[in-house]
Amino acid sequence: MKQTRTIEIVTGFFIILGFVALYIVATRATNIRAYGESSGYSVTASFANIGGLKVRAPVTMSGVTVGRVTEIRLDPQSFNAIVTLEINGTYRGIPDDTTASILTAGLLGEQYIGLSPGGSETFLKQGSRITYTQSALVLENLIGKFLSSGKGS
Amino acid sequence: MMGLLREAWYIVLDFLEMLGACGFFLVKLLRLTPQALMRPRLIFQQVFSVGAMSLVLIMVSGLFIGMVLGLQGYNTLNKFAATSALGTLVVLSLLRELGPVVTAVLFAGRAGTALTSEIGLMRATEQIAGMEMMAVDPVRRVVVPRFLAGVISMPLLVAIFNAIGILGGYLVGVALMGVDIGAFWSQVHGTVDLYDDFLSGVLKSVVFGIAATLIAVFEGYYAQPTAEGVSRATTRTVVNSALAVLALDYLLTAFMF
Numbered sequence: 001m002k003q004t005r006t007i008e009i010v011t012g013f014f015i016i017l018g019f020v021a022l023y024i025v026a027t028r029a030t031n032i033r034a035y036g037e038s039s040g041y042s043v044t045a046s047f048a049n050i051g052g053l054k055v056r057a058p059v060t061m062s063g064v065t066v067g068r069v070t071e072i073r074l075d076p077q078s079f080n081a082i083v084t085l086e087i088n089g090t091y092r093g094i095p096d097d098t099t100a101s102i103l104t105a106g107l108l109g110e111q112y113i114g115l116s117p118g119g120s121e122t123f124l125k126q127g128s129r130i131t132y133t134q135s136a137l138v139l140e141n142l143i144g145k146f147l148s149s150g151k152g153s
Numbered sequence: 154m155m156g157l158l159r160e161a162w163y164i165v166l167d168f169l170e171m172l173g174a175c176g177f178f179l180v181k182l183l184r185l186t187p188q189a190l191m192r193p194r195l196i197f198q199q200v201f202s203v204g205a206m207s208l209v210l211i212m213v214s215g216l217f218i219g220m221v222l223g224l225q226g227y228n229t230l231n232k233f234a235a236t237s238a239l240g241t242l243v244v245l246s247l248l249r250e251l252g253p254v255v256t257a258v259l260f261a262g263r264a265g266t267a268l269t270s271e272i273g274l275m276r277a278t279e280q281i282a283g284m285e286m287m288a289v290d291p292v293r294r295v296v297v298p299r300f301l302a303g304v305i306s307m308p309l310l311v312a313i314f315n316a317i318g319i320l321g322g323y324l325v326g327v328a329l330m331g332v333d334i335g336a337f338w339s340q341v342h343g344t345v346d347l348y349d350d351f352l353s354g355v356l357k358s359v360v361f362g363i364a365a366t367l368i369a370v371f372e373g374y375y376a377q378p379t380a381e382g383v384s385r386a387t388t389r390t391v392v393n394s395a396l397a398v399l400a401l402d403y404l405l406t407a408f409m410f
Contacts, residue, residue, distance in 0.1 A: 008197070008201075011197055011201040014204050014306075014309070015204075017208075017309075018308070018309025021312035021317075025315050025351065026351055028338075029248075029319055029351075030342070030345045030346065030350065031342055031346055110343070
């Protein structure tokens with residue numbers, strides 16, 4: 001009787017330990033937080049070139065993450081990329097003439113969207129569109145320009 | 154020349170026969186699963202001997218593998234001044250590949266062999282025949298609880314292995330080598346995806362658990378009822394489980410990533 005009790009306790013301990021390990025790895029070692037921020041509003045922005053921007057890339061303002069990229073698609077008429085940004089609900093007062101630019105973290109890092117605020121009195125809301133955008137810098141184009149300008153002079 | 158070809162053909166046939174027999178056995182086990190679930194006590198007793206008894210082995214191996222990953226990753230990344238990516242390296246390699254695969258191979262060696270020899274010995278000492286005489290289905294009474302216990306235990310063991318391995322990599326990287334703690338974790342949070350990396354690793358561990366346990370109980374149940382037969386079956390369990398896990402790992406990786 002004593003022995004079966006020990007066996008049961010050890011088995012229960014093992015099962016609990018397993019689930020605790022699952023939970024810890026899922027919450028502490030993954031990007032689970034990027035999925036949680038849903039109570040915000042989404043705005044769109046169109047870019048001529050998004051470079052290597054990916055879904056779930058961060059949207060930052062003065063370096064602070066204020067949202068995520070939730071969708072990237074191609075506008076079939078203008079052939080521009082339409083990027084949907086989900087902005088965290090705590091940041092309601094972003095002016096609607098804000099500029100969105102695609103920036104790179106470090107020289108070869110991940111690409112993200114940086115917002116620089118304008119001076120308008122009206123604010124971005126669900127479904128609004130950011131008109132001022134700046135496309136990604138493509139390193140190859142830059143080098144190409146540099147080389148051709150070097151030849152010309 | 155013809156002889157060689159014939160030999161090769163027989164090997165292929167043997168392989169196919171074993172695969173088919175394994176498949177039929179799996180169907181049989183799954184059909185009896187609802188009835189076995191009515192008696193959870195039998196399953197939990199087996200979870201103890203299959204899962205809880207493997208715990209120490211899994212934890213110690215996980216710690217050392219995580220520490221080696223931390224050390225090797227640090228030395229390599231240091232050449233490119235990219236040691237801040239160490240956390241990503243350790244966590245991704247553990248979650249995607251090393252965790253499920255190494256745990257499955259260790260599991261086959263620790264728990265699979267025990268299952269095979271136990272069931273094989275039951276067959277050799279005619280306990281299984283005795284059960285059949287008493288109109289007790291030995292598959293339902295003996296095999297299915299062990300199979301379910303293995304399938305339950307494997308994902309849990311993999312999760313523990315991963316957690317301890319990440320801890321080991323963290324200890325070596327941050328505490329010993331001096332990688333910045335913030336860079337270590339922020340890289341992990343930014344790169345490791347909940348669905349692509351974590352859940353696909355869990356899926357792998359479930360598949361490997363089914364494969365390794367199925368091979369163990371299959372080899373035990375169909376072992377030749379002699380001392381030599383049981384020992385051969387035990388060896389085959391380890392070899393076949395390791396091969397099956399590695400082959401399945403390639404297939405799953407090709408599909409998922």
